[in-house]
Amino acid sequence: MSINRFRPEIWSANLLVALRQNLIYSAFINRDYEGEIAEAGDTVRITSIGRPTISNYxxxxxxxxxxxxNDSQRTLVVDQSKYFAFAVDDVDQRQAKGNVIPQAMDEAAFATANVIDLYLSSFYTSIQQSNQLGAITVNSSTTPTDAYDKVLVPLKIRLDKANVLSQSRSVAISPDLHGCLLRDNRFIKVNESGTSEGLRNGVVGRAAGxxxxLSNQTPTTGSDSVVIAGNDRAITFAEQISKVEAYxxxxxxxxxxxxxxxxxxxxxxPDSLASALVTVS
Incomplete structure (x- = not known):
């Protein structure tokens, strides 16, 4: 890559695309109030309108x-600012097969996605009390069906009772819990799951709505892994690459x-999310 051929607008757009492809917890966010973000500390005012009473006529x-x-106002503060910086020596660039700068940019996007996922997953502490299942132990060797029966189904019930839309629901789980699902015959036997993806490719796809x-960024509390379920109405998110420079x-x-x-x-x-503290034994 020549510095003279570097176009910040194009690289910024490419970085955003790469980052969003790598985000897991983006399943629980919307970008309704993203607007214009220019500097760290910028704020977005969010006004919520109360639900009117339905009466007989x-x-x-x-x-x-x-x-x-009635209305209420929340403030979204753009208070997270992160940077990346890397250099490729001219000798390495000359000897490398292909242009290594785009690969490094992809890696920067992937690393940033991990940081943002950790940030987004930390909002599980804001889930309303009635949607928190508490501590659950899943035995992966003797009763792998626990993952579905004791975690996924109860999470679905909590969201149903909170009147959360059933469309676009997702659940982020750890590799250990994902492995439990792959030991459950309901997800790997073709005659029960209706697909061979679980057996052949280790893909569960959908379960309990x-x-x-699968995430390696699931939050932990003690020995428990926090499983988060919900939809994209729960968290509003705003992001921007403020500057990308080559030099x-x-x-x-x-x-x-x-x-x-x-x-x-x-x-x-907060009612559009549910959580469980899961220990896989």
């Missing part, structure tokens, strides 16, 4: 008095790229 009798709609997402460091013969990432999130529907 009697023709020629009912006098309709409109109620005053959820898209099953020639004075201290070496190399091409270097640095970038600044700005983002922030806010839980706007």
């Amino acid at each position: 009697v023709p020629n009798s009912t006098v309709i008095v409109p109620e005053q709609v 959820f898209d099953i997402l 020639r460091p004075q201290s070496s013969f190399s091409d270097a790229v640095k970038g600044l990432w700005l983002y922030g999130a806010k839980v706007v529907r």
